[in-house]
Amino acid sequence: MGKTLFQKIWDEHVIHEREDGNALLYVDRHLTHDLHHRLFKVLQSKGLKVREPDKLFGVPDHSVPTTAKTVEDIPEGEMRETVAGLQQAADDFGFHHFSMTDERHGIVHVVGPEQGITLPGLTLVCGDSHTSTHGALGCIAFGIGSTEVQHVLITQTLWQRKPKTMRITITGQLGFGVSGKDVILAVIKKIGAAGGTGYAIEYAGSAIDGMSMEGRMTVCNMTIEAGARFGIIAPDDKTIEYCAGRPFAPQGEKWDEAKAYWRGLTSDAGARFDVEITLDGGAIAPMVTWGNSPQWVLPVTDCVPDPTSEVDPQVRADMEAALDYMDLKPGMALSDIKVDTVFIGACTNSRIEDMRAAAAVAKGRRAKARTLVVPGSGLVKKQAEAEGLDKIFIEAGMEWREPGCSMCIALNGDMLAPGERAASTSNRNFRGRQGPGSRTHLLSPAMAAAAAVTGHLTDVRTLIEEV
Amino acid sequence: MMTSKPGLTPFTTFSSVAVPIDIPNCDTDQIIPGRFLRRASTDPDYDRILFHDLRFNADGSEKDFVYNRAPYREGRIFVTDINWGCGSSREHAVSVLTANGVRSVIAPSFGDIHYSNCIKNGVLPIQLSGEHCATLRRQLRESPGAEIAIDLDTQSLTGPDQTGYAFEIDAFDKHRLLNGLDDIGLTIEFEDKIADFAKTYAKRHGWAG
Numbered sequence: 001m002g003k004t005l006f007q008k009i010w011d012e013h014v015i016h017e018r019e020d021g022n023a024l025l026y027v028d029r030h031l032t033h034d035l036h037h038r039l040f041k042v043l044q045s046k047g048l049k050v051r052e053p054d055k056l057f058g059v060p061d062h063s064v065p066t067t068a069k070t071v072e073d074i075p076e077g078e079m080r081e082t083v084a085g086l087q088q089a090a091d092d093f094g095f096h097h098f099s100m101t102d103e104r105h106g107i108v109h110v111v112g113p114e115q116g117i118t119l120p121g122l123t124l125v126c127g128d129s130h131t132s133t134h135g136a137l138g139c140i141a142f143g144i145g146s147t148e149v150q151h152v153l154i155t156q157t158l159w160q161r162k163p164k165t166m167r168i169t170i171t172g173q174l175g176f177g178v179s180g181k182d183v184i185l186a187v188i189k190k191i192g193a194a195g196g197t198g199y200a201i202e203y204a205g206s207a208i209d210g211m212s213m214e215g216r217m218t219v220c221n222m223t224i225e226a227g228a229r230f231g232i233i234a235p236d237d238k239t240i241e242y243c244a245g246r247p248f249a250p251q252g253e254k255w256d257e258a259k260a261y262w263r264g265l266t267s268d269a270g271a272r273f274d275v276e277i278t279l280d281g282g283a284i285a286p287m288v289t290w291g292n293s294p295q296w297v298l299p300v301t302d303c304v305p306d307p308t309s310e311v312d313p314q315v316r317a318d319m320e321a322a323l324d325y326m327d328l329k330p331g332m333a334l335s336d337i338k339v340d341t342v343f344i345g346a347c348t349n350s351r352i353e354d355m356r357a358a359a360a361v362a363k364g365r366r367a368k369a370r371t372l373v374v375p376g377s378g379l380v381k382k383q384a385e386a387e388g389l390d391k392i393f394i395e396a397g398m399e400w401r402e403p404g405c406s407m408c409i410a411l412n413g414d415m416l417a418p419g420e421r422a423a424s425t426s427n428r429n430f431r432g433r434q435g436p437g438s439r440t441h442l443l444s445p446a447m448a449a450a451a452a453v454t455g456h457l458t459d460v461r462t463l464i465e466e467v
Numbered sequence: 468m469m470t471s472k473p474g475l476t477p478f479t480t481f482s483s484v485a486v487p488i489d490i491p492n493c494d495t496d497q498i499i500p501g502r503f504l505r506r507a508s509t510d511p512d513y514d515r516i517l518f519h520d521l522r523f524n525a526d527g528s529e530k531d532f533v534y535n536r537a538p539y540r541e542g543r544i545f546v547t548d549i550n551w552g553c554g555s556s557r558e559h560a561v562s563v564l565t566a567n568g569v570r571s572v573i574a575p576s577f578g579d580i581h582y583s584n585c586i587k588n589g590v591l592p593i594q595l596s597g598e599h600c601a602t603l604r605r606q607l608r609e610s611p612g613a614e615i616a617i618d619l620d621t622q623s624l625t626g627p628d629q630t631g632y633a634f635e636i637d638a639f640d641k642h643r644l645l646n647g648l649d650d651i652g653l654t655i656e657f658e659d660k661i662a663d664f665a666k667t668y669a670k671r672h673g674w675a676g
């Protein structure tokens with residue numbers, strides 16, 4: 001019987017396996033961000049060291065105001081303390097740190113792949129659920145809690161139970177105006193917000209093959225929204241080309257060695273998955289969520305669903321509560337929903353391709369809703385500016401900001417007022433996620449830009465021409 | 468041998484008033500809203516943050532939420548709906564449970580990361596079928612203040628009507644909980660193996676260093 005891609009990487013990292021199946025795994029890369037700065041104080045108080053500081057990378061992202069360029073620009077208080085705390089920890093423990101003034105700085109899940117810290121075949125962890133993003137490069141990457149973060153800091157290892165495996169095959173090719181975001185929203189719609197719980201999901205099929213690295217990262221990013229800690233995609237030519245020459249990627253002979261090894265990182269023909277799911281990529285339309293779970297999602301051409309047509313009383317009650325919170329009426333066209341604010345950013349959709357997709361729609365138009373465009377890193381920002389995208393956004397009346405998590409989690413001052421409604425390229429539409437009482441509709445960058453220039457949720461395919 | 472985490476109470480048997488939480492997919496943003504993530508868990512009001520926005524209005528007054536009402540307010544076991552603790556990996560979502568003395572959550576399914584965060588903090592996540600959880604929640608709604616009794620060793624619990632339920636749990640997780648053990652102590656026992664592994668790994672995958 002053949003091995004899955006996941007199994008192959010797992011096996012290379014097992015230090016010890018218990019009879020009950022739990023394994024002690026070696027961790028190749030550990031990423032950290034500002035919200036974990038206190039853990040380093042705990043280590044200090046116990047007189048402990050970081051075992052392999054060379055494999056630890058810190059970036060402040062959650063608490064960074066998108067109007068600030070330096071730590072000193074942050075108003076005094078817990079936001080500044082948190083960002084300064086991580087810097088202090090990096091100085092004390094000697095790990096890599098991309099400070100706010102460093103152009104490599106940004107959201108941890110954008111920075112990892114961009115710097116070549118994330119590579120195929122590795123194990124990578126971070127105290128953040130969207131660590132699944134990195135699996136798009138063909139590695140085992142997963143989010144952990146802070147007790148586990150401490151464990152990795154001290155031992156460079158982690159106890160894990162091997163997840164079950166699921167393969168999701170996206171056949172055909174994506175249609176015009178459809179992106180990775182729509183694919184993953186369609187996946188979550190199909191399997192549900194808990195459908196992937198306990199699984200590592202491998203994405204495969206022609207639509208995934210045809211997708212850019214950025215699109216694949218979006219798909220893996222929101223895998224956690226389907227309940228799975230791990231998303232993974234076999235490395236191919238695109239992956240290898242993406243990694244080539246990145247600052248922390250291997251060079252010279254080591255690069256050749258790596259490439260040769262990565263070529264073998266595919267699921268064998270005879271590999272068995274616990275669950276196999278297939279979706280027709282050509283049938284996926286631009287998607288938008290209407291409720292407070294990413295599974296409450298529909299094609300933008302649809303209407304707000306009617307809870308009375310739901311047979312399960314619990315699901316019905318859940319839908320009713322969501323519609324009440326979101327202030328939506330059953331039967332209204334999704335494209336009639338007006339938005340107050342548009343957020344284009346977050347680790348889901350703040351890479352250069354996302355900026356380009358949003359700019360293509362914004363070009364020559366005017367925003368009818370407050371719109372924040374927040375690049376995922378200083379390097380994305382620089383690239384976008386080199387391409388003139390910043391001017392397109394600014395001319396459209398949108399705000400072009402400094403990199404960070406921003407309105408995805410509303411921990412940096414960028415937030416919605418109670419009752420305010422946003423079209424957002426982030427990954428969570430949970431109640432209050434973008435500020436207490438906030439209402440969030442998740443969608444792709446092109447769809448977000450379409451909502452910005454029309455003032456309501458809009459099928460982006462009606463605004464742009466197929467080329 | 469493993470070391471005990473300071474303050475990690477072994478979980479053997481536990482009974483308490485139980486609270487029905489009728490929220491499917493209750494994400495960790497509901498358990499603790501993001502804006503409290505920078506707050507230290509030593510804050511004397513830390514317990515108030517649990518379900519904060521479901522429990523309190525903007526002016527601090529209480530909303531009509533089950534956990535605000537007596538006798539549920541004393542409940543230290545929660546019975547919830549599917550996908551409890553999905554979403555963010557924030558371990559604060561367990562810290563606010565322990566700050567309120569909550570020792571166990573019973574649900575049809577859990578967010579994977581939250582599940583493991585519970586184990587690491589001495590909170591027992593119990594998986595029962597959706598039907599059984601719905602029955603328990605109904606009984607708890609009908610008899611406020613009713614108790615649930617849990618025995619981890621025998622992997623069983625007794626509902627308010629004395630019905631017994633068996634549950635599954637990973638052997639390693641059970642061992643950790645029963646003894647109040649943390650992983651670091653165990654892992655340190657493997658120090659030589661880790662060092663050896665790191666050496667051979669560096670040889671096999673020099674590119675990955």
Ligand code: SF4
Pocket residue numbers: 061062107108109128130346347348404405406408409426427
């Ligand atoms: S952008 Fe949002 S989801 Fe991503 S790491 Fe930041 S807060 Fe988390």
